[in-house]
Amino acid sequence: MKRVLAAAVLALAACGSKNASTPTSPTTAPPPAAEPDPLRAAAGTAGKLVGTAVQSAFLTDSRYTAVFARHFDYVTAEYEMKWDPIERARGAEDFSGGDAIANFAAARGMRVKGHALVWHQAVPSWVAGLSAAELRTELERHIRSVASHYRGRVVAWDVVNEAIDDTTSGLRDSMFRQKLGDRYIADAFRVAHEADPQALLFYNDYGGEALGGKSDAIFSLVKGLVDQGVPIDGVGLQMHVRAAAPPDEAGVAANMRRIAALGLRVNISEMDVRVGDAGGATAANLDRQRSVYRSMVAACVAEPACDAATFWGFTDAHSWIYSAYGADAPLLFDAQYAPKPAFYGVLDALMHR
Ligand code: XIL
Numbered sequence: 014m015k016r017v018l019a020a021a022v023l024a025l026a027a028c029g030s031k032n033a034s035t036p037t038s039p040t041t042a043p044p045p046a047a048e049p050d051p052l053r054a055a056a057g058t059a060g061k062l063v064g065t066a067v068q069s070a071f072l073t074d075s076r077y078t079a080v081f082a083r084h085f086d087y088v089t090a091e092y093e094m095k096w097d098p099i100e101r102a103r104g105a106e107d108f109s110g111g112d113a114i115a116n117f118a119a120a121r122g123m124r125v126k127g128h129a130l131v132w133h134q135a136v137p138s139w140v141a142g143l144s145a146a147e148l149r150t151e152l153e154r155h156i157r158s159v160a161s162h163y164r165g166r167v168v169a170w171d172v173v174n175e176a177i178d179d180t181t182s183g184l185r186d187s188m189f190r191q192k193l194g195d196r197y198i199a200d201a202f203r204v205a206h207e208a209d210p211q212a213l214l215f216y217n218d219y220g221g222e223a224l225g226g227k228s229d230a231i232f233s234l235v236k237g238l239v240d241q242g243v244p245i246d247g248v249g250l251q252m253h254v255r256a257a258a259p260p261d262e263a264g265v266a267a268n269m270r271r272i273a274a275l276g277l278r279v280n281i282s283e284m285d286v287r288v289g290d291a292g293g294a295t296a297a298n299l300d301r302q303r304s305v306y307r308s309m310v311a312a313c314v315a316e317p318a319c320d321a322a323t324f325w326g327f328t329d330a331h332s333w334i335y336s337a338y339g340a341d342a343p344l345l346f347d348a349q350y351a352p353k354p355a356f357y358g359v360l361d362a363l364m365h366r
Contacts, residue, residue: 049352052084055363056322059314062124063363064323066091066283069113071331078117080327080350087321088118089126089171089282091333094163095135096155103139103151108162115166126282126323127167129174129217130156131201133187145192152189152197153204160208169213171249171282172205173198177218182230198234199243206244217249217282222309223264232271239275247318248272249282252309253325253334256301257291262308266315273318281313281322285334286355289341299342299354306345307358314362322359329353 056063064087071077081088092098093110100106111127118125131152143151160170176198178185189197202214216235221228231248238245250268254260272279286305288298313319326332330348334341345356360366 048083049356050360052356052360052363053086055360056086059363059365061313061319061363062087062321062323063359064088064126064321065327066128066323066325067114068092068331069110069117072113072117076350077328077330080346082121082123084327085123087124087126087323088114089128089323090114091128091326092135094127094159095129095132096140096159097135097137099159100155101137103137106158106162111163115163119166125163125167126215126321127160127163127170127212129171130159130205131172131176131189131197132174133185133189134175136188141188143192148188148192152193153200156201156204157208160205160212164209164212167209167212169215169246170205170209171217172201172214172245174217175219176216177221177227177230177234179220179227182226184234199238199241202238202243202245213246213278214244215247215249215278215280215282216245217251219251219253219283222250222252222254222268223260224268225264228268232268235272235277236275239277245277247278247280247320249280251325252281252284253287254284254305254309255287255290256298256305257288259286259305260309262312265309265312269312269316269319273316277318279313279316279319281309281319283323283325284309285325285332285343287334287338287341287343289334289339302343303354303358305358306355307362310359310362314365 052063063085065085066089068091090111098110099108115125176185184190184195205214218231221231235245235248269279286302288302291298291301310322313322324345326344328346328348328350329342329344332343334343345353345359347353
């Protein structure tokens with residue numbers, strides 16, 4: 014039942030996006046005449062949602078919001094729905110950042126994906142001192158509280174994020190696994206489902222986009238959950254990739270297909286394409302970046318179970334890549350909000366070009 018309802022919600026979102034070029038707010042500056050076609054209209058025609066991560070602080074910048082509202086119909090909180098920003102002091106929850114994002118989205122007919130209920134990073138410092146029994150209680154309370162708070166306002170949650178270890182391809186030996194055992198993952202999905210039975214529940218990870226050891230590990234984790242009857246609805250492929258060594262499109266398509274064959278959805282959940290180490294001239298790097306964006310989004314467009322493509326930001330003015338990897342230009346618009354070749358790569362993929 015949940016899948017039917019949620020599918021209707023996503024289909025509705027896709028229909029609504031066809032009218033996306035209508036200005037939606039008096040505070041949103043109209044786009045200049047030379048603005049390219051809205052991504053959300055093309056995505057709607059393809060039956061997909063097109064998303065971006067945002068931070069509430071950016072929503073006061075009208076140049077930012079004009080491009081955000083024109084092109085996207087799906088939004089993920091880049092930071093503000095994680096445990097640490099919500100509950101830095103134990104028992105004192107602050108939903109203001111996530112609420113600002115959810116309210117902005119609701120006013121413009123965008124859907125919201127919650128991110129992320131259980132992640133080994135962005136955990137409040139007080140959590141480290143908990144005993145196993147206390148951690149079980151507090152993690153369950155956290156999931157229940159946050160999923161209940163956003164019930165009816167998010168269509169999906171990343172319930173567990175990045176639980177696979179990079180080197181062993183076993184489960185990451187996080188505090189959660191050490192204290193709660195492997196079952197913390199299944200338990201998290203069950204609690205999230207109780208708190209928000211309508212939300213689609215995703216497992217989200219990086220580095221498992223095409224076929225290979227990590228994607229095999231993700232696949233067997235989610236297959237195990239499906240086999241146990243755990244309420245999981247899909248897998249998010251983060252897609253933080255490099256233009257110099259992009260995932261292979263056929264491998265991504267095959268990986269999406271095997272996930273879909275489990276009865277799950279799949280989405281591109283955090284895409285960006287680094288060019289900082291690509292080595293070529295700027296124009297050549299940006300063209301390689303365009304082609305990576307085009308081929309990865311094309312894999313989603315071709316896969317019926319792929320319901321959304323979300324980018325981890327949209328303007329090179331703001332990206333987590335700079336603090337994690339150094340100078341770069343990883344997104345669809347440049348720092349002045351002009352569309353880059355990457356933007357046209359995404360548009361082409363959505364329009365089957
Ligand atoms: C990053 C955000 O972009 C940063 O602003 C924040 O400080 C740390 O987290 N994988 C994820 C995201 O699932 O939550 C991460 O986001 C990027 C990697």
